[in-house]
Amino acid sequence: MIKSWLLTRDHKKIAWLYLGTITCFFAIGGLAATLMRLELLTPTEWLVTSDTYNRLFTLHGIIMVWFFLIPSIPNFFGNYLIPLMIGADDVLFPRLNLISWYVFVFGGAVTFYALLRGGVDTGWTFYPPYSTHFSRSFVALAASGVLISGFSSIFTGINFIVTIHYKRAEGMTWGRLPLFVWTHYATSLVMLLATPILAAVLVMICTERIFNIGFFDTTLGGDPILFQHLFWFYSHPAVYIMILPGMGVVSEIVATFCRKPIFGYWFVVWSSLAIALVGFLVWGHHMFVSGQSPYASLIFSFLSMAVAVPSAIKVFNWLATLYKGAISFEAPMLYGLGFIGLFTIGGLTGVFVAALGFDVHVHDTYFVVAHFHYIMVGGAVMAYMGALHLWWPKMTGRMYPENQARLAAVVLFLGFNVTFFPQFILGILGNPRRYHTYPPEFAWLHQISTLGAVLLAVGYIYPLYYLSRSFFKGEKAGKNPWQAGGLEWTTSSPPPEKNFEEPVEVVAGPYALHARKGISP
């Protein structure tokens, strides 16, 4: 039994392995966030020292970015659904798929070991010279763990691209691919071409720290800004690794619960690819106050605003799909609508911070923290939760309790806003991030934020309870409980080992109920 799981090459089982792993990491990262929010209840130090606080936000950042957000939707849902959605029996390299899980777990274990030994105090960005010469924590070990997990990203990216190219069923043309698959195609390109730069720069940090073979060392004339360039050349596109799959999920959710194909299919497709492309060219907006050339800042500012265009195209297309749709408000739809609203706020505040003058005012304040949490939690995690509910019946064969799920979605939405909206105000007022104490006049906003975090925690723990319960006790879901289009809904729930009993032939577009030949709605 255990062996059949650990040596499996079935993409569905590997996806479940990922789910287990990333849920553990999410819990660890969430625990760190909880401790931080508790510390921030009072303006003075009461729970943790400043050093522990540094280690906590670093742990939270590293775990959430590299061990939850980046693998979350692609490695769990992407792995599970892409072969099903294109009518294939598996991904093209099943063994590589399993290897990439092992690599991910190994990288996670190395990082986790570093964190157990006492953690890292540099922040998740590893900026030198702090990370190379001055930090007295386990930088090299944690960086190696991240480096190793990067290979898992690259392997997954390769696997998805080749699978989407060569494993599509008869009649599944590029124009009939569900938008979920398209966004994963774009994501895989980013994974493939951005992750190696992270690998390169982490190698450089490690050589500088371990062997004293330095490149960013200012005493030699090396350049710490160069590190920031290289780091953000990966880490900004990484934001799109986190959000693009979420956009794919929301496209599926909106189409399913409006009973309508997505409005402007090709616009959504091309905007995904445009985001992936332009996303590579905006990294300098993290460095407006680093002393880079003002002309470079000008161009980065322009390009960062330009990347809002394809994102906005998607939002408008979802809204146009909602227009005159037969909308029903099941839990996944609530999460999907939450995504659209929160992502819009996160995206628009992104345009604020892309403006040179405004960015100087809010740089390294809670405004930035709130902005990227609106994208990553309000966007990516909302989409993740939506996907979990939308495909739960497909993956387990059981329905989750609808009313409880709706309640949880509302709690999560409220908790999120109560937590992070006050942080916009804190940032505008000038409260810098990454300090464990703050002037007493900010106390009430921080206390509201901590209160919200409690609600947020309930919003995460409650689904964990009812979903695991429904795994054993939920009522049986049929093949297609949502009456959704898409090939994954034409096979049994959960799908058999080879996904489809009969050979698949596709005769219509992605959101048509009669898309698969021989299957009537």
Added chain:
Amino acid sequence: MTRKEARFGMWLFLSSELVFFSGFFLLYAVLRFRFMEDFQQASKHMYVFLGFLNTVILLTSSWLMALALHSTRRKKIFFLGGTFFLGLLFLGLKFYEYFLHAKEGIFPGFSVGISEKLNSGQELFMNLYVLGTGLHALHMIFGLIALASLLTLFYFHRDPTPDALERMGLYWHFVDLVWLFLFPLFYLLGVSK
């Protein structure tokens, strides 16, 4: 899984490798722009003849690798073995060079008092040299491991497919190409007319 699919996967992997090395080359470009003179001076510490010899060895190994693709079983084993041997020779010479640099007291990270022998720009050059050729050597080692496993498969009469050899070749040529950039950037920089 057929020929073109696996080959496509290999090309994707190589594109990712290309980006990996481009991070290094960017670093080189920026630092060389800043320390033009020092880089030329430091380059005089390179053992140009050994580097040249290694270039010839690596190109020959790539040639053998290419020959191995379309030949009889016996010749395949012979050519692959030759590739493996030359790769090993390359690494041997490379580490001998490292040893010579260490003896000279200018191997960064290990030589104590390196900053008395070199100024900071030259030291950065040596750092880049060790990183660049080190990463290349690491890729060579992975290549040699792959070659060794292909040869083992031949030994047990479970011959690898021509496609597997082709993918091996793609990787080997890629690593070879990286060296073709490293060689002039480090060794030929200080050669005067």
